[in-house]
Amino acid sequence: AVQHPLWPEVDRVVKQQVTMAKMGIGECGTGWQLFAEDGEMKMYRREEEVDGMVVDPLKAVHVVKGITGHEVCNYFFNPKYRYDWETTLEHMTVLETISDDTMVFLQTHKRIWPASQRDVVFWSHMRKLPNGQDRDGPDMWTVVNNSTESSEHPANAGKCVRIYLTVCLLCQTRVHPPKDGTPISRDNVSCKITYCSVVNPGGWAPASVLRAVYKREYPKFLKRFTAYVVNQTKNQPILF
Numbered sequence: 001a002v003q004h005p006l007w008p009e010v011d012r013v014v015k016q017q018v019t020m021a022k023m024g025i026g027e028c029g030t031g032w033q034l035f036a037e038d039g040e041m042k043m044y045r046r047e048e049e050v051d052g053m054v055v056d057p058l059k060a061v062h063v064v065k066g067i068t069g070h071e072v073c074n075y076f077f078n079p080k081y082r083y084d085w086e087t088t089l090e091h092m093t094v095l096e097t098i099s100d101d102t103m104v105f106l107q108t109h110k111r112i113w114p115a116s117q118r119d120v121v122f123w124s125h126m127r128k129l130p131n132g133q134d135r136d137g138p139d140m141w142t143v144v145n146n147s148t149e150s151s152e153h154p155a156n157a158g159k160c161v162r163i164y165l166t167v168c169l170l171c172q173t174r175v176h177p178p179k180d181g182t183p184i185s186r187d188n189v190s191c192k193i194t195y196c197s198v199v200n201p202g203g204w205a206p207a208s209v210l211r212a213v214y215k216r217e218y219p220k221f222l223k224r225f226t227a228y229v230v231n232q233t234k235n236q237p238i239l240f
């Protein structure tokens with residue numbers, strides 16, 4: 001089959017992002033600060049600025065009972081669910097469907113006063129990862145979102161400031177088989193979720209405003225998204 005021009009970049013960025021997401025906070029270099037904690041969810045960020053703009057890398061780890069990594073990645077990747085869980089989304093357009101696991105999106109996010117409204121163009125790729133370590137262990141699933149250009153939607157041509165982001169959602173399913181040999185139910189599965197993101201806000205926005213937005217929005221986003229997946233899957237057969 002003929003390769004799509006984006007494919008080499010998709011493959012390279014996915015491998016690079018998954019490698020980083022697998023690293024523990026301690027291995028990810030210094031300067032990570034825990035800025036939000038809620039039950040099993042822990043959110044870390046590193047304060048970084050590029051040309052005076054806040055580009056704080058974020059890394060969140062969460063363990064959610066009753067869902068699998070395949071299910072989490074399906075609900076994160078598939079555009080038909082996005083308006084249900086992405087509260088800051090104003091509009092989403094699928095610019096290109098490259099394959100059943102790779103799409104290009106244009107999204108405008110709700111304006112955060114006093115910053116101007118933002119939009120983003122990114123490719124999104126979902127992939128099952130071979131479980132290198134223990135053969136019989138459940139697979140890992142990932143979705144990587146990475147900013148890309150669009151000739152039909154040039155940056156900063158309209159009212160929105162174009163942002164640039166790289167996001168990696170890495171999911172590892174855990175199965176705790178019941179002692180008495182009864183069939184596996186949702187009580188016997190859980191998913192370890194690692195969410196990494198680096199967002200360049202594009203144009204200038206006050207560091208204090210951006211950091212306040214991230215501090216408020218990221219915990220809300222991950223809690224709302226995972227609760228949504230639990231609710232959507234609770235009466236469905238488990239998708240490993």
Ligand SMILES: CCCc1ccc(-c2ccc(S(=O)(=O)CCO)cc2)cc1[C@H]1C[C@H]1c1ccccn1
Pocket residue numbers: 086088089107109110115118120145163165167197199201205210213214217218221
């Ligand atoms: C000035 C920066 C504004 C800003 C930039 C970027 C994003 C953003 C875009 C995409 C993704 S995602 O993980 O790829 C899921 C697909 O939508 C997450 C976050 C959100 C905000 C704004 C709306 C705020 C926000 C921040 C963090 C989480 C959710 N929303």
